[in-house]
Amino acid sequence: MKSAITKFTLLTALLMFGMTSFLSAQTEEYKIDGMTFGMPEAKVYTEDYNGSPVVGEYITQAPNLAPLDYEGNKHHEVRLDIIVQEVEVASGVRYQAWTFGGSVPGPVIHVREGDRITFTMKNRSDEMVEINEPMSQMRVNGKRAMGPSDLSAISNDGDWTSTSPFMKQLRENNFQKNKAGIMPMPHSMDFHAGTVAKDDKWRTVGPGETITFDWVANYPGTYIYHCGTPSVLMHTAMGQHGVVVVSPKDGYTEDYEVDREYVIVQSEYYLTKGDGDLYQFDFDAAYNNDPSHVVFNGHQTILHDQPLKANAGERVRFHFSNNGPSGTSSFHVIGGIFDRVWLEGHPANEMRGMQTVLIGASGSATLDMIVPEEGKYILIDHEFVDAEKGATGTLKAGPRKK
Amino acid sequence: MRSQTNIFAFTIITFVMMMLFTPEKASSQSVRVLVPAGSFHSVLPEVEGEPIQVDSFFMDETAITNEQYAEFLRENPEWRRSNIPPIFTYDGYLKTWKSDLEPDYEEVGENRPVTRVSWYAANAYCSEQGGRLPTLNEWEYSAQLLGIEDEAEMNRFSSKLISWYSGIDANNLPEVGSTGIETTTGVKDQFGLVMEWVADFKPIIADEISLDCGTVGRMQTLNSVYSYAASIRYITRMSFNPKITTGMVGFRCAYDESDRSDQTKHEVTL
Numbered sequence: 001m002k003s004a005i006t007k008f009t010l011l012t013a014l015l016m017f018g019m020t021s022f023l024s025a026q027t028e029e030y031k032i033d034g035m036t037f038g039m040p041e042a043k044v045y046t047e048d049y050n051g052s053p054v055v056g057e058y059i060t061q062a063p064n065l066a067p068l069d070y071e072g073n074k075h076h077e078v079r080l081d082i083i084v085q086e087v088e089v090a091s092g093v094r095y096q097a098w099t100f101g102g103s104v105p106g107p108v109i110h111v112r113e114g115d116r117i118t119f120t121m122k123n124r125s126d127e128m129v130e131i132n133e134p135m136s137q138m139r140v141n142g143k144r145a146m147g148p149s150d151l152s153a154i155s156n157d158g159d160w161t162s163t164s165p166f167m168k169q170l171r172e173n174n175f176q177k178n179k180a181g182i183m184p185m186p187h188s189m190d191f192h193a194g195t196v197a198k199d200d201k202w203r204t205v206g207p208g209e210t211i212t213f214d215w216v217a218n219y220p221g222t223y224i225y226h227c228g229t230p231s232v233l234m235h236t237a238m239g240q241h242g243v244v245v246v247s248p249k250d251g252y253t254e255d256y257e258v259d260r261e262y263v264i265v266q267s268e269y270y271l272t273k274g275d276g277d278l279y280q281f282d283f284d285a286a287y288n289n290d291p292s293h294v295v296f297n298g299h300q301t302i303l304h305d306q307p308l309k310a311n312a313g314e315r316v317r318f319h320f321s322n323n324g325p326s327g328t329s330s331f332h333v334i335g336g337i338f339d340r341v342w343l344e345g346h347p348a349n350e351m352r353g354m355q356t357v358l359i360g361a362s363g364s365a366t367l368d369m370i371v372p373e374e375g376k377y378i379l380i381d382h383e384f385v386d387a388e389k390g391a392t393g394t395l396k397a398g399p400r401k402k
Numbered sequence: 403m404r405s406q407t408n409i410f411a412f413t414i415i416t417f418v419m420m421m422l423f424t425p426e427k428a429s430s431q432s433v434r435v436l437v438p439a440g441s442f443h444s445v446l447p448e449v450e451g452e453p454i455q456v457d458s459f460f461m462d463e464t465a466i467t468n469e470q471y472a473e474f475l476r477e478n479p480e481w482r483r484s485n486i487p488p489i490f491t492y493d494g495y496l497k498t499w500k501s502d503l504e505p506d507y508e509e510v511g512e513n514r515p516v517t518r519v520s521w522y523a524a525n526a527y528c529s530e531q532g533g534r535l536p537t538l539n540e541w542e543y544s545a546q547l548l549g550i551e552d553e554a555e556m557n558r559f560s561s562k563l564i565s566w567y568s569g570i571d572a573n574n575l576p577e578v579g580s581t582g583i584e585t586t587t588g589v590k591d592q593f594g595l596v597m598e599w600v601a602d603f604k605p606i607i608a609d610e611i612s613l614d615c616g617t618v619g620r621m622q623t624l625n626s627v628y629s630y631a632a633s634i635r636y637i638t639r640m641s642f643n644p645k646i647t648t649g650m651v652g653f654r655c656a657y658d659e660s661d662r663s664d665q666t667k668h669e670v671t672l
Binding site: 046048096126181182183184185186188198199202204206207208209228229230231232233234238272274280281282283284287 | 492493494561564565567568569570571572573612613614615617618621627630633634637638641642643646647648649650651
């Protein structure tokens with residue numbers, strides 16, 4: 001009988017020898033204009049992790065944006081795992097989405113200009129990851145929740161070391177009606193907010209693998225993140241995109257404070273009826289720029305079913321990102337004018353009095369609007385074909401309070 | 403620089419591993435189909451005007467089933483889930499099986515393709531059968547022998563293929579031979595069932611073809627819907643690591659034509 005142990009030892013030795021050639025020089029960190037460049041090399045490995053697919057204190061479900069309750073800069077530990085979820089994108093339209101963290105779009109990550117992020121992502125596309133229950137990954141008052149009955153007891157006690165506000169919000173407001181699924185594929189993460197070498201940090205990881213890398217949010221603004229594994233058209237259309245909001249360290253303007261902030265992500269779906277009840281990716285539609293649905297925050301009617309709220313006389317700030325994959329957006333609010341607009345969300349790019357803001361695929365804007373009076377305002381992509389495919393939402397304004 | 407040394411180390415380790423782990427026994431279970439010599443264009447860079455030549459070879463008619471793989475494990479205990487060394491696989495190896503030798507047919511099905519096997523394990527299986535994994539070019543050459551002459555029909559087929567790549571239902575794989583997709587030489591289900599390991603799934607060129615937003619555009623050299631689908635397939639395979647075990651990757655074996663007399667015998671006995 002061949003000795004497996006001998007073979008194993010020999011191979012291990014060989015591997016160790018091989019490993020020495022894997023090591024390569026790490027870029028030294030350096031600064032230009034106060035910005036930080038030169039991140040350590042990404043690590044790809046396997047880990048026994050089956051906890052919450054989204055971990056981080058300042059990570060929320062759109063349209064929510066977590067307030068930054070800290071001064072100066074912070075080092076964030078962020079996890080967004082890739083999981084497959086069957087989701088609803090319009091009434092009666094469900095498909096097996098490839099997601100970051102469980103929803104389309106993925107969670108909203110909020111950081112401040114200059115913050116450092118240690119990002120971890122496990123490709124769990126080959127695992128059934130239930131994000132509604134069991135509740136074992138949720139924390140209740142710092143302790144692990146024991147079951148669905150604990151849902152009402154989940155409190156935001158600030159302990160987000162093993163999960164995130166996003167998970168809590170998704171469980172309480174599961175408007176895409178998630179169901180776990182499996183569809184193993186290689187995936188990657190490309191943060192537009194990061195300035196790094198893509199062949200290192202944005203590396204593709206296969207099912208079961210995990211990648212960890214650092215990046216620094218050098219530029220303020222609202223930035224898309226997406227899977228960069230080709231076909232990118234397919235991967236992003238399948239649902240792999242979200243946004244990072246990088247708030248400027250000195251704010252947008254000293255003239256006023258806003259009353260409310262909302263995150264709106266526009267994106268397209270290219271779906272066609274599959275053999276069963278589910279819809280599936282329609283290559284011809286995607287290739288010919290003919291989306292079946294164009295939506296805000298991942299669902300055709302979500303922003304009407306759950307209108308954004310404000311009151312007359314308030315200043316509302318929209319962090320708007322057009323995540324594409326392929327279309328443009330001409331963002332407008334019916335009955336409103338954007339008082340100030342910062343293109344890409346950079347405070348230096350200020351525009352005033354804009355009726356409609358043209359935003360290309362993977363572009364964004366930060367838009368402030370004064371809510372004129374009590375009533376309904378429709379958020380809309382003024383490219384009417386997109387609006388009629390779903391890219392609309394409602395802002396419902398109450399009476400003036402102050 | 404890193405990537406080149408990776409490939410170098412990978413090649414050496416693979417080579418030594420294969421020498422050490424080649425099983426001694428051979429048995430025959432599958433129907434093998436002769437794929438005659440020919441040429442085709444791949445989506446990888448090639449010398450202009452020179453299609454890739456492929457010698458004739460035998461290939462399994464269908465992907466390896468759970469039952470066939472269980473048989474292999476009965477003979478080769480070192481490849482069972484509880485014995486396989488971690489350098490040859492990730493944790494997910496045969497993870498849906500009930501035990502070392504029981505595929506849990508209710509879940510995975512007797513005649514469904516075996517999945518969640520690493521490239522190393524697939525290699526060992528094929529060696530045991532007196533064969534090997536098909537090369538990338540052999541597999542791709544065989545796959546495109548679909549005999550579809552009409553361009554519009556080929557485009558429709560390829561569009562469906564792309565949708566399939568976005569939606570392989572790893573929990574409900576069909577049985578081998580059930581897709582109705584068959585090449586002109588009689589090889590079944592190269593599409594529509596699972597993706598399959600090939601010997602050189604990550605060719606040296608993989609590191610030059612930087613995987614990013616533009617890769618499909620650069621690879622789609624044949625300017626057809628089929629080549630778009632092929633690009634997705636090449637890229638997905640190239641993104642794997644030989645230890646990966648996923649619910650959508652299975653394999654079948656190939657055999658050199660020089661052993662033709664033996665192979666034909668196998669076919670006859672079945």
